[in-house]
Amino acid sequence: MGPGPSDVHPRVLDALGKGTIGHLDPYYLELMDRMQQMLRDLFQTANRMTIAISATGSAGMEAAVVNLIEPGDSMLVCVNGVFGMRMADVATRAGAAVTQIKRPWGEVFTVDELKQGLAQAKPKVVGIVMAETSTGAWQPIEEISRVVHEAGSLLLVDTVTALGGIPVEVDAWNIDAVYSGTQKCLSCPPGLAPVSFSQRALDVILHRKTKVQSWYLDINLLANYWGTDRVYHHTAPVNMTYALYEALRIIFEEGLDKCFARHMRNHQALRAGLASLGIGYAAQDGHQLPMLNAVRIPDGVDDAATRSALLHRFGIEIGAGLGEFRGKVWRIGLMGYSSRANNVLLFLSVLEQLLAEQGYPFEHGSSIAAANAVYAT
Amino acid sequence: MGPGPSDVHPRVLDALGKGTIGHLDPYYLELMDRMQQMLRDLFQTANRMTIAISATGSAGMEAAVVNLIEPGDSMLVCVNGVFGMRMADVATRAGAAVTQIKRPWGEVFTVDELKQGLAQAKPKVVGIVMAETSTGAWQPIEEISRVVHEAGSLLLVDTVTALGGIPVEVDAWNIDAVYSGTQKCLSCPPGLAPVSFSQRALDVILHRKTKVQSWYLDINLLANYWGTDRVYHHTAPVNMTYALYEALRIIFEEGLDKCFARHMRNHQALRAGLASLGIGYAAQDGHQLPMLNAVRIPDGVDDAATRSALLHRFGIEIGAGLGEFRGKVWRIGLMGYSSRANNVLLFLSVLEQLLAEQGYPFEHGSSIAAANAVYAT
Numbered sequence: 001m002g003p004g005p006s007d008v009h010p011r012v013l014d015a016l017g018k019g020t021i022g023h024l025d026p027y028y029l030e031l032m033d034r035m036q037q038m039l040r041d042l043f044q045t046a047n048r049m050t051i052a053i054s055a056t057g058s059a060g061m062e063a064a065v066v067n068l069i070e071p072g073d074s075m076l077v078c079v080n081g082v083f084g085m086r087m088a089d090v091a092t093r094a095g096a097a098v099t100q101i102k103r104p105w106g107e108v109f110t111v112d113e114l115k116q117g118l119a120q121a122k123p124k125v126v127g128i129v130m131a132e133t134s135t136g137a138w139q140p141i142e143e144i145s146r147v148v149h150e151a152g153s154l155l156l157v158d159t160v161t162a163l164g165g166i167p168v169e170v171d172a173w174n175i176d177a178v179y180s181g182t183q184k185c186l187s188c189p190p191g192l193a194p195v196s197f198s199q200r201a202l203d204v205i206l207h208r209k210t211k212v213q214s215w216y217l218d219i220n221l222l223a224n225y226w227g228t229d230r231v232y233h234h235t236a237p238v239n240m241t242y243a244l245y246e247a248l249r250i251i252f253e254e255g256l257d258k259c260f261a262r263h264m265r266n267h268q269a270l271r272a273g274l275a276s277l278g279i280g281y282a283a284q285d286g287h288q289l290p291m292l293n294a295v296r297i298p299d300g301v302d303d304a305a306t307r308s309a310l311l312h313r314f315g316i317e318i319g320a321g322l323g324e325f326r327g328k329v330w331r332i333g334l335m336g337y338s339s340r341a342n343n344v345l346l347f348l349s350v351l352e353q354l355l356a357e358q359g360y361p362f363e364h365g366s367s368i369a370a371a372n373a374v375y376a377t
Numbered sequence: 378m379g380p381g382p383s384d385v386h387p388r389v390l391d392a393l394g395k396g397t398i399g400h401l402d403p404y405y406l407e408l409m410d411r412m413q414q415m416l417r418d419l420f421q422t423a424n425r426m427t428i429a430i431s432a433t434g435s436a437g438m439e440a441a442v443v444n445l446i447e448p449g450d451s452m453l454v455c456v457n458g459v460f461g462m463r464m465a466d467v468a469t470r471a472g473a474a475v476t477q478i479k480r481p482w483g484e485v486f487t488v489d490e491l492k493q494g495l496a497q498a499k500p501k502v503v504g505i506v507m508a509e510t511s512t513g514a515w516q517p518i519e520e521i522s523r524v525v526h527e528a529g530s531l532l533l534v535d536t537v538t539a540l541g542g543i544p545v546e547v548d549a550w551n552i553d554a555v556y557s558g559t560q561k562c563l564s565c566p567p568g569l570a571p572v573s574f575s576q577r578a579l580d581v582i583l584h585r586k587t588k589v590q591s592w593y594l595d596i597n598l599l600a601n602y603w604g605t606d607r608v609y610h611h612t613a614p615v616n617m618t619y620a621l622y623e624a625l626r627i628i629f630e631e632g633l634d635k636c637f638a639r640h641m642r643n644h645q646a647l648r649a650g651l652a653s654l655g656i657g658y659a660a661q662d663g664h665q666l667p668m669l670n671a672v673r674i675p676d677g678v679d680d681a682a683t684r685s686a687l688l689h690r691f692g693i694e695i696g697a698g699l700g701e702f703r704g705k706v707w708r709i710g711l712m713g714y715s716s717r718a719n720n721v722l723l724f725l726s727v728l729e730q731l732l733a734e735q736g737y738p739f740e741h742g743s744s745i746a747a748a749n750a751v752y753a754t
Contacts, residue, residue, distance in 0.1 A: 012392045017394025021388065056614060062592060214439065215463070
């Protein structure tokens with residue numbers, strides 16, 4: 001129940017441990033094709049260039065940035081947490097002239113703020129994080145995409161924590177480049193980074209004046225392996241493909257809408273339970289992610305001791321605060337297979353125990369009752 | 378029996394499919410420490426900065442290059458196959474002024490050739506491939522390292538296919554940066570890239586004027602996660618760590634010397650069997666890799682049809698020729714767990730069948746007898 005890796009579905013672990021075959025084996029190529037189609041369905045896009053990068057989600061960020069950016073290009077990065085900061089760093093290393101616009105941690109960006117940033121930076125690319133894992137803030141994308149495109153810029157969106165937990169509508173929202181990771185709401189181990197590029201983005205990449213600085217992440221080269229030519233590039237992480245394939249199958253067996261509704265329901269139950277204990281959220285009202293519950297550690301409660309007791313006495317991991325939120329925030333994941341009523345109820349009951357031991361005042365059983373009231377509706 | 382991924386040991390597959398825990402879980406951190414020590418033992422080095430990059434072997438190449446190279450640095454790359462070509466491309470993308478010295482495919486470089494290249498390029502870094510997977514050539518490193526260091530350059534060595542199959546003595550040979558992959562002689566699925574950097578290399582990296590162009594591969598940042606600080610960088614591919622950990626345990630249970638001797642013995646048996654069929658090697662005499670047998674396709678034998686029949690009728694994969702060797706060479710892997718007498722004998726018996734069907738003249742059973750004669754000694 002941390003900020004990822006989330007619990008992995010047993011069927012995904014089974015798939016992961018199957019015998020390794022060649023990365024050019026006809027059966028493997030068929031798996032790749034089918035997985036690509038499921039990734040398109042998950043991103044809600046028809047983008048041909050929808051693949052899984054052979055590394056973790058942060059490499060997905062780097063892939064999106066280094067393919068779109070050439071040295072000297074202007075990039076506007078929206079920073080309201082760790083992952084916006086990271087994107088600014090990655091873009092700077094790619095040679096971008098980076099302009100940052102900032103919001104306090106836990107808050108999201110408005111369309112007007114974007115307009116100001118666009119007018120100032122005149123960026124080739126705008127980067128924004130849809131689900132800030134460090135703050136639990138849920139950034140709306142659709143309206144921002146409109147103003148980004150009105151300004152003639154490309155939109156790059158981080159959906160590492162979003163994908164599979166809340167709707168990510170790449171085509172409807174007109175996103176140009178998007179990346180995610182396998183270890184959050186896809187209930188798969190870390191190791192692959194799903195990405196998708198719009199035709200507009202591919203045209204920009206095709207007409208670059210310079211080579212993409214990363215050979216490993218160059219979409220032009222990857223397209224020849226994932227496309228019909230099957231030109232050898234690097235040796236694909238075969239077993240991770242098995243795992244992601246199975247993870248995607250599980251999501252579509254449940255159905256995307258039901259999957260999103262389940263994430264929301266368990267979040268509401270947890271939130272109700274925590275509220276009854278006087279524990280509130282770090283992200284602004286109306287913009288709290290269902291899968292990443294960043295909550296304020298109550299006064300008088302020991303951060304490290306509580307997390308340690310959760311892990312060592314009860315086998316439950318939750319995340320510490322990062323950066324500005326260190327020591328102030330816990331990050332409780334309800335991602336993918338981890339988003340289950342029993343996890344919510346178990347966590348609340350254990351938390352009550354640990355709060356009681358530290359003399360924190362609350363009404364015993366109140367959190368369980370509040371959560372169950374949500375489940376009863 | 379292709380050029381990798383090789384067959385994965387069943388114990389490694391079991392480990393791979395174990396439950397995913399957090400990348401900052403104390404148990405996981407302990408696994409990382411132990412794995413690091415085994416990687417040091419495998420590379421035969423005391424290098425503190427010996428880790429596994431969270432991506433495949435080609436990302437290991439990129440990590441080695443982009444950490445050592447700053448824009449404008451001179452790099453000398455030795456090219457006698459696909460992977461030398463790739464290294465030159467990666468280095469160019471990192472901003473290096475690349476000088477290539479070349480040998481015909483299948484041949485290796487002499488100390489004198491290196492001396493000439495060093496005098497001409499005065500490189501900061503020399504890159505060379507120890508085991509060229511495209512040609513099966515085994516490049517000696519020790520003497521070359523001496524002249525590289527006499528010239529004041531750093532030595533970067535590709536051991537993707539070498540590591541675990543032939544001795545790689547990083548400290549004794551004074552190698553500054555080395556990388557490998559998990560899917561060759563380590564009998565582990567693709568997905569991690571073991572790397573090691575000497576103190577001399579780390580000093581160069583520490584005193585860079587520019588940031589490493591890749592955030593994901595920046596050794597300065599990775600050192601803080603793999604070191605005692607455990608600063609979060611990216612989410613490690615937890616299950617792949619389980620797999621590599623188990624793969625390394627298996628290698629040390631057998632013992633490095635025995636493991637190398639097994640690779641050599643199976644290679645000699647295969648070579649004797651193929652010789653009896655009139656099939657010779659693509660790499661020069663005295664420099665043929667035991668784990669990657671690149672052999673010349675006999676006249677009158679259909680490359681694609683034979684490989685297809687091996688795969689579809691017998692479930693045996695071998696590699697096609699790459700680049701200049703396309704259609705001329707087969708690449709038969711005897712790597713790690715795949716390096717077994719039964720694989721050699723099965724392959725020869727099946728090959729005899731397919732050659733007979735194509736009217737190729739040879740004495741039936743001769744290859745099996747020749748291989749068994751090697752095993753009998």
